[in-house]
Amino acid sequence: MNQKQKNRPVNRISISLPDDLQADVDEMVARRGFDSRSQAINDMLHQHVAEHQQKIGDEVMVGTITILYNNATCGLQKTLADMQYKHLDEVISSLHVHLMNNQTMEVILVQGPAQKVQAIADEIVTLRGVITGKLQLMAAVIPPVHPATGKQDQGADT
Incomplete structure (x- = not known):
């Protein structure tokens, strides 16, 4: 604690x-x-x-989508990367680890409205070649990465 x-x-x-x-x-x-x-x-x-x-509902939450997939499935890795890019506002980061027997475990850090993040997880977990997957959400939020954009413009007229 x-x-x-x-x-x-x-x-x-x-x-x-x-x-x-x-x-x-x-x-x-x-x-x-x-x-x-x-x-x-x-x-x-x-x-x-x-x-x-x-x-x-739409409470903003942080969590992970953890998947295990067959990396020999044609086009799956590109599809996963494209989907993560498509949901750039919700996908914070991802990590993948190559396992034995052509398997890969990927952990995708996400944040956003719970229903939206659930929909993204469902979209990913149901892809052909994904063996199993799970969304784990927590009632917490990642702090903003950058300061408010309005502060950058202050002093521009001086």
Whole structure:
């Protein structure tokens, strides 16, 4: 947990769990290395809220489209590059790793309205040669890369 997160105000809530579910949560907390149940439940709630926001609308979110594809499929790599260029406002970056057996894993960093990013992911995952793929969104936003364009023009008349 970073310093900013430690200094955020928090609200305390109480929940009741069946014994077996509490035991499962405690085991997960220990195995995953969370500091506490609260931290683990906080993580689960963040994921669940992000999934909900993704389904309901145009909340701007950041995430990844991860795909595994057969790199021997004729024209697939060019099609993927063209699609990413077509969606330049939403596609931030991509990384691909060549695997064994003519397979490539590609991770595409995206940001934009949830429904638009979902449509891009659907378009990519359904391409011939893509073996599997998944969109993972988070309720967060990448800060602007450049300062406001209006500031560049200040002082031009002096």
